[in-house]
Amino acid sequence: MATDGCRRTGLKWPLYYVLFMIILSTCTVEAKTRYYKWDVKYEFKSPDCYKKLVITINGMFPGPTITAEEGDTVVVEVTNNLVTENTAIHWHGIRQIGTPWADGTEGVTQCPIIPGDTFVYKFVVDRAGTYLYHAHYGMQREEGLNGMIIVSVPKGQSEPFTYDFDRSIMLTDWYHKSALDHTVGLNSNPFVWVGEPQSLLIQGRGNFSCSAVSIASEPDVCNATRPECSPFALTVVPGKTYRLRIASLTSLSALNFEIEGHNMTVVEADGHFVEPFVVKNLFIYSGETYSVLVKANQDPSRNYWATTNVVSRKPGTPTGQAIFNYYPNRPEQNPPTTPTTGPMWNDSEPRRAQSLAIKAREGFIQTPPATSDKVIILLNTQNKVNGYTKWAINNVSFTLPTTPYLVALKENRLRNKLHHVFDQTPPPTGYDWLNYDINVNQTNVNATSSNGIYRNKFNTTIDIVLQNANMINPNNSETHPWHLHGHDFWVLGYGNGKFDPFNDPKKYNLVNPIMKNTVPLHPYGWTAIRFRADNPGVWLFHCHIDAHFAMGMGIVFEEGIERVGQLPNNIMGCGLTKRLITP
Amino acid sequence: MATDGCRRTGLKWPLYYVLFMIILSTCTVEAKTRYYKWDVKYEFKSPDCYKKLVITINGMFPGPTITAEEGDTVVVEVTNNLVTENTAIHWHGIRQIGTPWADGTEGVTQCPIIPGDTFVYKFVVDRAGTYLYHAHYGMQREEGLNGMIIVSVPKGQSEPFTYDFDRSIMLTDWYHKSALDHTVGLNSNPFVWVGEPQSLLIQGRGNFSCSAVSIASEPDVCNATRPECSPFALTVVPGKTYRLRIASLTSLSALNFEIEGHNMTVVEADGHFVEPFVVKNLFIYSGETYSVLVKANQDPSRNYWATTNVVSRKPGTPTGQAIFNYYPNRPEQNPPTTPTTGPMWNDSEPRRAQSLAIKAREGFIQTPPATSDKVIILLNTQNKVNGYTKWAINNVSFTLPTTPYLVALKENRLRNKLHHVFDQTPPPTGYDWLNYDINVNQTNVNATSSNGIYRNKFNTTIDIVLQNANMINPNNSETHPWHLHGHDFWVLGYGNGKFDPFNDPKKYNLVNPIMKNTVPLHPYGWTAIRFRADNPGVWLFHCHIDAHFAMGMGIVFEEGIERVGQLPNNIMGCGLTKRLITP
Structure with a gap:
């Protein structure tokens, strides 16, 4: 309310x-x-x-x-x-x-x-x-x-585009086991992976096949006739144009979204206007939002499938199905066709092409600073820490402290206890670029874990290059959607293979780069972003795949902590913040 | 360690x-x-x-x-x-x-x-x-x-009894669903009861029949050949006497414990020496401990079953089985007999008889005060609060505050906020004794909920009479093991039917009552206890059945709060305790 x-x-x-x-x-x-x-x-x-x-x-x-x-x-x-x-x-x-x-x-x-x-x-x-x-x-x-x-x-x-109606849909993937079950598995040795989701939800509705489970003691645990799990229907009036706000908060999956027989014009990404371009398949990663314009310009006598399909990982999850319902057809009337299954899951080219197609819209360009004050290269690898499977950035697997950084850094009374709160050694700003082969699995998989952070000088410009690599197993590299808190960043470029710090920056788009808060790092590729360290606080930057962050795939930036106002009491109560209670 | x-x-x-x-x-x-x-x-x-x-x-x-x-x-x-x-x-x-x-x-x-x-x-x-x-x-x-x-x-x-070896076993009941699942069910309307446990564990081992579950996607979820779930074996040397410390921390079940063919001499209850008596079946309620002496005096060529069975509720859980293993027989060798199934679950007479048999041991009697300063009668009923199924005491269903009572009462700085922390109206000290029929279900099941508490004058003597009654459904009254924190109490008497405040106190045992911290309230009966309010603090008194306490079956006593020393910071961090953080 x-x-x-x-x-x-x-x-x-x-x-x-x-x-x-x-x-x-x-x-x-x-x-x-x-x-x-x-x-x-x-x-x-x-x-x-x-x-x-x-x-x-x-x-x-x-x-x-x-x-x-x-x-x-x-x-x-x-x-x-x-x-x-x-x-x-x-x-x-x-x-x-x-x-x-x-x-x-x-x-x-x-x-x-x-x-x-x-x-x-x-x-x-x-x-x-x-x-x-x-x-x-x-x-x-x-x-x-x-x-x-x-x-x-x-x-x-008004926005620089027109539409008749504004609608939104949330895309998620869905597991039947609890997050606790998953987390305990990830933290176990031997490692227990969460596996592929059981279903893909569109606006909170999915279609799991109940025949796959049979629990004698609980016949009602799965029931395909529940109205609660009938497909979501987006009702449209023929001839009208819809602004469709599409968001992904999947736990694991990169998705393709498609409305059978309809093109979509991308106009917004993560809150920024995009120079319009047309897609049949919209690739969307966890933590991203897009607005697309869709015109209800097809045969209005029937309904159409709106589907999500897993890409970038070999799908083990059925197609997510919703109904693009032409009024006055019944919303529950299935389209006469087979639901679309999207492009090949392992063809990363169209996904890279979409990334490259997203530019700031003419008239709404925020020009990035021409140069940066600091460049941090972040090698993304899968590793072992004391035998446990983890993700690491420049060979450091991230862990959270029990006392929040913001309190630890801001509260003078805890300053002399800082060494208790988090590791004072900053993590490395690069890796052994010359010798590391991103295309093969590492010879030494061991990494360390740390809750150390990167401290940025206030009001400086920071470049981050995310570098993807092979995982522990050969011939495997995944897509990681990286999300930055507290800022938008300019997306300066994407590339295949190992980032070349001498030549690749010359190809950066400094003319009309889109600003985003979440950006994909494609398999065996790199993604370069730039941001201004102008927001006093402590900010997480991490892979938005739940399990990956839980396994250490993140870092933390601090900037302008001295400019942060008085902290409210309600953020406290854990770890060393109890020392601020005066008896 | x-x-x-x-x-x-x-x-x-x-x-x-x-x-x-x-x-x-x-x-x-x-x-x-x-x-x-x-x-x-x-x-x-x-x-x-x-x-x-x-x-x-x-x-x-x-x-x-x-x-x-x-x-x-x-x-x-x-x-x-x-x-x-x-x-x-x-x-x-x-x-x-x-x-x-x-x-x-x-x-x-x-x-x-x-x-x-x-x-x-x-x-x-x-x-x-x-x-x-x-x-x-x-x-x-x-x-x-x-x-x-x-x-x-x-x-x-030394203790007033002799034995050769000291052994202990923990008795529990075991569910396959999580506590979260249970709690959400209890808090739902319509009410979802937790149901009977799937197994009874003896020292953490039980014998669930895996044929009862079949999950196609997880064939390994139940596997009867795991050594982890082979029966617990208590190995004894023929002719020796064992002090067996038996504890129950069941979530729901009242239990009978029996060692096939062996008598047990009860010598300790809840940390107090008992005037010895011999049993074949030991009834034990959640939160109780007993020491019994068992002599390994049977045919040593075989092993014997040690079993737990549910009493007081119609059993829906198989017999808990352990092996009383005579050395040098193999501990995994099953006895040649069928595991004992205990007495009739719905015969409360032997359970009442055991309660009455437990007296303080001669030479170790702590005589109770001859009179009390306050009598509180607590009617135990099942009720509805805003349509939700609850338990209530004198028609008040207990809820916990978000700020701990101990901090709320002790910290002067929170005193003026007390009305935020908990209800300042004390709950009733009795019920409509004259008119209430404990043998039938109430005509008006509605109760209120409150987190109000009973405040005892320091160093006074308090009598509590627990009065059982019929539940919401007709012809049903359960056993409730009530546990008092911070004190032992004298068990003055048990009775059937409605406690008579004029005549029943005359029958109290003031000569050699046992002291305990947990005591059963038998179906349709009453239990009278006495304690000294001599321990500065705030103390819970509640039914030790997990679901019953979660549904409101408890009360809280405060005494001598002004004598409590300075509270440690580590107990804080929630609710209004954050107000004690000085900026």
Whole structure:
């Protein structure tokens, strides 16, 4: 439930205007406060016909969409009713300028929210676009705590494209085992991999085949006739144009999204306008959002399949199916065709081509700084740490501290205890570029683990080159969607093979690079990004695949910690933050 | 791993003796400190052949036994590695005199321990006997976090009975679903009951029949040939006498324990010596401990069954089986007989008879105060609160606050916020005795819920009469084992039907009542206990059936809060305790 309030000051406006508006009516000023009150709990649900525990928000899965206007303040009062399990909620794509403590990243910006406690997130949505929210605690995201944030352009402004209706769909993959089961497996030696998801959900609905399970004691555990798992139907009026906001919060899967017989024009990516281009297949990675324009211009006498299919990994999961329903056909009427199965899963070329096609839209280009102050090259490898299978960056597998970095770095009273909180040695900014062969499995798979961080000089420009490589097993390299908290970055380039620090930067797109917060690193390739370290706080940068981050695939940046305001008490309660309690 | 330290002062000894001993050797004084370091985590285990997540301590299930001598200090450093789930550990039967913050009762004496955090429990085991420890957070106990505490008599002293060997066994019941699954069911409307356990474990081993499950995708989930689930064998030498410490930490079940063909002499209950009596069947309720003497005096050429069977509820769980193994027979050699199935589950008479038979041992009688200062009658009923099924005491269903009572009551800075922390209205001390018919289901099942508490005047004597009644459904009344934290109480009497406050107290046993910390309330009966409110702190009193307490079957006592020492910071971190953090 959202209610609108009023903000009494509009920083962008001259004082006389503000005063005038306050006098006129405090409820017509531009920037509002949007209040949400969320009850987060486990419930039995059957999103793909198989009954299991799902995290819901106010009884909903996916969670309610947060809608706001650019410049609004969003207040979300989260009450944790997860029985014995903590939580934290990340507002994915929201930069949290001035509110680094509201980023919702457990271990980085806050202690977890304990069952029974209520945590208030308050932040400004400072740029129109399509964003996400999801649990950021262990692998809890895969239990279902997710949803969308839709920020509209300020009143009186409009997007550089037109459409008749605005619709959105959330794409996820779905497991029948719990995140706890998965995590214990990943942390075991021998390693137990989570495996392929049981189904792909479109807007929280999937189609698992119940014949695959038979539990004598629980005949009702899977029931294909439940209305709850009938396919999601997106109803369209013939001839109309739809802005479709497509988001992925898969736990593992890279996806192809396709609407049978319809082209899609890509116009937005991660909150930034894209120079339009047309696709039949939209590739989307966990943590990304796109807006596409779709015209309902096909034979209106029938419905069409809208499908998701796994790419980049050999699929072990059936096609996700929704119905693109032409009004007035019945939404539950299956199309007469076979659901589309998408392009070949192991053909990475069209995926690389899409990455390269995404440029900032003419008229909305934010030109990047011409040079950077620091270059960090991050080699992505799969490794062993004390016999346990991990991911590592430059041979360091990331672990979270028990006291959040933000508190450890900001609170002077904990400073002299810093060595307890996290490793003071910064992780390496590069790898043995000359000698490392990214195309074969490493001869020595051993890595170390650390919770050390990268500290950026405030207001400098940082280049990151993500370098992919072969995994532990031969002839295998995966796609990793990397997500940066607290910033958007310019996507300067993608390449195949080993990044050449002397020649490849010359090919960077400094003219019209798109800004994003999540970017794919393609198999055996590299991705180069640039960002300004201008947001005081501590920010995670990590692979958005749940299991990969849990296995150490991430790093942390600090910048301008001395400019961070007084930390709120509600982010504390764990680790050494208890030392701040005065007896 | 336990290591012994030294305590430099022995309060019981004259100063010159202490000085002498310090000079002689600081490591030969009587009272020691026993250090334990525990890693608490989830692991896949198959205690009854069915593989599921189990909470282990240092890889062990049941957890390691804490052994100490009367007067020792026990220090347990608990590191929570439960991924996303908190914990708290209660030291069941230890009164925590002077250390009420170490009782391990989440919501009452501490905030939960967050994953990654380490909590140090430190307390004195001030009386020899057999005690327990277990998780005290939600229904987490049923995930397996449990073990025994064995406190021996001081050196030079001995028990009033002799035996050749000291052995112990933990009895539990075992579910295949998670505590989370159970809790969500209990909190649902319509209500989903946890059902009967899948097996009964003896010392962590049970015998579930794998033919009852068939999961095509996981053929290995149940495997009866795993050595992990072969029956526990207690090996005995013919002719020798064994002190068998028997403990129950079942989640739901009241049990009968029997060793085929052997009598047992009961000599200890909940840490107090019992006037010896002989049983063939020992009835034991969750939270109780007994010591029995068993002589290996049967035909030594074969083994014998040691079995547990469910009583008081219609059994839906197979007999728990262990092997009473006569040396040198092989421990895995099954006895030639059929495992014993115990007495009729619904015959409560032998169970009442055992309750009445337990008296304090001659020479070890602690005479109770002749009168009490306050009498509280607690009617136990099943009710509905806003349509949800609950248990209630005097029509109030108990809920825990998010800020622990101990902090809320002790910390002056939170006093003016008390109304936020818990309900200031004390719950009723009685019910409509005259008009209430305990033998039929209530006409109005509605109850209220509250986290209000009973505040006892320090050093007064309190009588509690537990009154059982019919449940919501007709012709049903269950056995409830009630457990008091922070105290032992005298068991003054048991009776059938409705307690008569005028006549029944005349029949109280004030001569040689046993002291206990857990006592059964039999179906349609009453149980009267007396205790001294002489332990400063806040103490839970509750039904020890996991699901019943989760459904509101408990109350809380406060006494002498002004005498409680400065609270340690480590119990804080949740709810309003964050207000104690000074910016």
